[in-house]
Amino acid sequence: MATRALYLVVAAIGIAGSGFAAWWWQKPVSSPAVVPVVEAGRAQTGAAKPVSVEVAVVRTVTLRDEVQAVGSLRSRRSVVLRPEVSGRIMALHFRDGALVRQGQLLAQLDDQLPKAQVQQAQAERSIAQANHQRNQELVAQGFISQRSLEESAANLEVAQAKLALAQATAARLRMVAPFDGVAGIGNVHVGDYLKDGTDIVNIEDIDGLLVDFRLPERYQRQIQRGQTVRITLDALPGAQYTAMVQALDPQIDANGRSLLVRASLDNRNGPLRPGMFARISVELGLRSDARMVPEEAIVPQGNAAIVWKFEPATDARSGQVRRTTVQLGLRRDGWVEVIQGLESGDSVVTAGQQRLQKDGAKVQLFVPAAVGQPG
Template identity: 40%
Template structure:
């Protein structure tokens, strides 16, 4: 019985002794090597403070609209006599687009003209008789009133005649007609739409927080899904003073020229392309062969065919109301024919992606967003400086000096916490308005281990530190195993880890 207890005690003592020996063999440096005097440098990633062009902008979606558009509708019912346009053709201001049957109205004008002639002749005869004292003054006054009534009746007849014609109020492009010759249309029926697409409006909405930034005259950038890879420039024309209560947004309208735009890839190199084109005026003689008489003649001959009207019956030969003796129409005198000449690829109703540019800062100091360390309602950035640049602690702050970390002699960078002021944020970059200068080295990863200024830093390149350590450890273990197999090493080798074997 005593022998069995003795065996148990010896076994326990042997296991303890073997465990202690194994621990000593695996950790020889913890016993033999002295503890380093300073803390281990913290591994961090660093970056540089750079200057970059930043834009304060906002994105929205909008719709293209015509600068002028109208749906032509007849004011009175009647039958379509002639059409003075072709579908999708350009028309001029004052051009007769739809002529209604105006037989009755022209007859009324002829009747009014006859009554006007009779009233004018009677009034002239009464003037002569009054001058000879053959009739009373009352007769002359009555003839003058009759002349005025006849004049008013003529104006009314001419107005009714004018309403039988639909005239283009401005230059533009007509759409696809929904009426044919001989159709009887009622008043208010949609006949043809007229669009002025020389320039278009871009209507979009922005959140109400941008109302203090949006001003007329600011540039915007427009991208259209119908033209991928193209960039269009527009200018804000007006801002709606009313804020939509449903979406809490403001309406903005910009003016966009109907052009082909410019390539998005060439937007950044626009200045270089302009300089290259300005420095190469050699191709100027090329336009010399262009003024061939044949090319201008073709468009002139093709223009009537492209805009050929479709007269039926006497529609093309109908005289104007003014040729019948009607007074000039006020609408004809005030009509202008400017605009609507240009016809580019853009069309009203297109979906637009708008980027409103408020301000542009060409030399803004920017750092990655990961470098910002918020603390106590303030924003800080940890700079990586050399130990010699670290400010010395004050003599009165003996306790702080005692708690300051010890810097190893071969340390290249130490930490310094700096308070900064932030500006705008764009694309993972933050603008620094105060606290840093261009070229300063800052920490972008590993800040959580830097609690005190003066902490030693060890720069780690992204994606290289851990991979290289694992590769070196694996290669050391493989070389150790090969050498042990070749020389017949002692059986104690498997007790040691590859890392400890390599260190020994």
């Protein structure tokens, strides 16, 4: 019995000892020697590492303030010959694509009936003239009254009017060139019966050409008559022509809010043809102090644009950046004009902006950006 009680006491002591050992093992260790290591680690991770960036210098260049437009070449004068009356073609006096002179007869319609009417009117006028002349002599001698003389004068006027009408009717059957130019390709042949208004041939004056183009209404004060514009054509790559502004439409197009401009250019013995597609460059000004930065430096931010301005330290290979709002102007070949916000010689970040979070961030230069010169 005593032995059994002893066993129970030993078992209770063993269980209690195991529980105490487990509690002691799980107790957090607080060693003074470890604290400096942890604190040192925290201090090391709290130090910000400089961000590697690329920068470019703001350059000052001479910049042409230009606006681009498109248009089509037109003849200085152009007309399509059409008969005013119906009739059959009796003769054609032009060759397709040949030069024609002002007043040259190009097409003749059948005029036999009008010619007969002219002859009849001429005969009636001759009779009226003779009667009126005889009456003048008789009145002078007192054989007839003044009223008879007035009637003969009126008859002469009627005969002259009939002759003029017959001649005008005959002239409408003759189609002549209204100006010097080049005949197009004819659409009719001798013997064809034409109704009034049928196209016969077009005449083009291509010694001088016109080009019409439209500009946004905000440029209406910057363009004026006599100003020169540059023209290039897709059909003639590499060639450039100069035209002069001839007229400005006094009315702004309400649909597109644009201004219609007409320019003229000399084409004597030139290769240009009406209908060619033209690209027009209008120079509105020339600035010799334009500040340009690479497009990569611009960071859109809402409706504004910013750049990260680099402020070098003493070693010039590291420094800090500042967020700067800029006002942009023209774009040329990967470069952007900065109107406000930067000065010539400033440096801006062109790569690595996505890792910049706040003003004063520490940076170090990686490799200077390799970009071309602004155009």
